[in-house]
Amino acid sequence: METVMSHLVKYEQKGAIALLTLNRPEKLNALNYATNDRLLELLASIETDPTIRAVVLTGAGERAFSAGGDIHEFTESIKAGVDIAVREFCRRGQIMTARLEAFPKPIIAAVNGIAFGGGCEITEAVHLAVASEKALFAKPEINIGIPPTFGGTQRLPRLAGRKRALELLLTGDTFSPQRGYEMGLVNKIVPHDALLPAAFDLAERIVRHSPLAVSRIITAVTRGINTTIDEGLLIEREQFARMAATKDVHEGLSAWIARRTPTYTGA
Structure with missing residues (x-):
């Protein structure tokens, strides 16, 4: 089983x-x-x-990043029954995308082709995304009579x-990487x-900085974006306070004053 899981x-x-x-x-x-579960194992x-210090996530082959959930499997x-479907399919997918969204190290999707359904929802959830000119997106769940289930309606x-979101969610139409960028x-x-x-290249431009500061920024944005501005500012202060006592802050300040490249230890 482990060999099969590892291959996915x-x-x-x-x-x-x-x-x-x-x-x-x-x-x-x-x-x-099994693919969802293996992805969670690797992230752990x-x-x-x-x-x-960073993750790039892409799809194998020339055609697809991910076409979404395995329809044959979740049909079963x-x-x-409803309770089984919610547990095995919906909740599992939501746990996976929530993990990607809140992961303390930056995750960059490299969207190499079709990103439909769950593939689009992964792109929505990760911190950053680069798309090939051959990428193609869609929210096609309505075509099989269900709403998106991995966080796409949110x-x-x-x-x-x-x-703009409702147009895509209610029609199931495909859309280009240019529209995704816009x-x-x-x-x-x-x-x-x-x-x-x-x-x-994008990942390298991030990992040159303090990994602690990167993590604090991701946390502040992920937690704060769905709160009021006052609550978000409190989260921002909390993340600053967590950084202020670290060696990385002192190294960054000292390096800036001395006009040298900082050497961060993540401590």
């Missing part, structure tokens, strides 16, 4: 960056339950590995605005062959 998401470490590749290209990298390992869950409106779903569109280099 490929893992490579390139310096301080982990590359995770959804690896079911024959199924357009559809997110079956990466979180506690001090040598890894739905046939087994995160897309927060990114794109209510009316809506704030992706940060950048690049030629297909430049996708992974662009994602790694």
Whole structure:
């Protein structure tokens, strides 16, 4: 079982960056339950590995980032009953995207092709995203009579605005990476062959900074974005207070004053 699970998401470490590749290209990298579980296992390992400072997440093959949930698999869950379907399919997917969203190290989606349904929801949840010019997005769940279940009814409106999100959610129409960029779903569109280099370049521009400061910023934004401005400012102060006593702050200040490159230890 472990061998099968390990094959579903490929893992490579390139310096301080982990590359995770959804690896079911024959199924357009559809997110079956085992793939979701394996992704969570890898994130748990990466979180506690001090040598890894950022994550790039992409899809295997030339056609898809991920076509979304494995329809054949969750159809069986739905046939087994509502409670089972909610537990096995909906809750599992929401746990996965929430983990991506709140992960303390930056996660960059490198969207190499189709990102439908759950694949689009992963793109919504991660911190940053670079899209190939060959990428194609959709919220097609309405075509099979269900709403999005991995957070798509909540995160897309927060990114794109209510009316633009509802148009996509209610029609199921595909949309281009350019429209995804205009809506704030992706940060950048690049030629297909430049996708992974662009994602790694973005990661490298982040990991040169204090990993503690990076984590504090991610936490402040993730927790604060769904609160009032007053509550968000309190979260910001809390994250600053957590940083103020660290060695990284003193190193950053000393390096700036001395006009030298800082050496951060994550302490």
